[in-house]
Amino acid sequence: MSFKKILKSVLLVVVVLYVGVVIYRMFYFHNLKSTQAVVENIHSTHITLDDVMGKNLPPEPGIEADKTIVGIDANHNGIRDDVELAIFKEYPTSAKKRAVSLQYAQALQMEFTQSYTNTDIVIAVAQEGDRASLCTTEVFSRSDQEKFFKENDELVAFVEKQHINTTNRKSSQQEFYKKIGSYNSLERHCDIDYSKLPN
Numbered sequence: 001m002s003f004k005k006i007l008k009s010v011l012l013v014v015v016v017l018y019v020g021v022v023i024y025r026m027f028y029f030h031n032l033k034s035t036q037a038v039v040e041n042i043h044s045t046h047i048t049l050d051d052v053m054g055k056n057l058p059p060e061p062g063i064e065a066d067k068t069i070v071g072i073d074a075n076h077n078g079i080r081d082d083v084e085l086a087i088f089k090e091y092p093t094s095a096k097k098r099a100v101s102l103q104y105a106q107a108l109q110m111e112f113t114q115s116y117t118n119t120d121i122v123i124a125v126a127q128e129g130d131r132a133s134l135c136t137t138e139v140f141s142r143s144d145q146e147k148f149f150k151e152n153d154e155l156v157a158f159v160e161k162q163h164i165n166t167t168n169r170k171s172s173q174q175e176f177y178k179k180i181g182s183y184n185s186l187e188r189h190c191d192i193d194y195s196k197l198p199n
Contacts, residue, residue: 107132
């Protein structure tokens with residue numbers, strides 16, 4: 001083989017490798033930017049005072065509620081409608097309990113609505129779940145520890161029972177948990193300053 005042919009072959013390999021690296025980096029940075037946008041959206045999704053006070057309650061979804069894992073969210077607040085309505089029925093006179101329950105329900109719903117393309121997205125959802133779970137502990141008096149744990153456990157169990165109410169949802173949640181790695185908890189727990197709520 002002549003020197004020119006060898007040189008052409010080497011140059012061709014170099015060009016192909018260079019193009020491959022450029023394409024890889026384009027996809028890498030595109031995915032990185034997409035991930036950052038999704039993570040920012042996850043961490044900026046919060047319940048509002050209007051959600052807590054029931055100013056935008058959705059209609060009863062009926063049998064449509066359980067036809068898919070995601071369910072129905074007609075008022076687009078990130079909480080499944082049947083769960084939101086169940087929380088209002090369970091805590092009609094306590095805005096504080098509605099606030100922490102709705103935040104927890106919204107965090108649980110994220111487990112079903114996000115596309116888990118990588119670990120960063122899964123961790124962001126897990127952090128919101130952790131944050132919401134810690135928030136539920138902040139509305140109960142700690143003067144009686146036994147009563148505190150009982151009331152908090154009952155509230156969490158109620159929301160989870162409403163939310164994970166089909167075999168498909170239970171399986172989906174289990175798949176989500178398999179993807180969680182180690183992560184740091186977020187400092188701020190509650191979306192709503194429940195101390196300003198009347199009850």
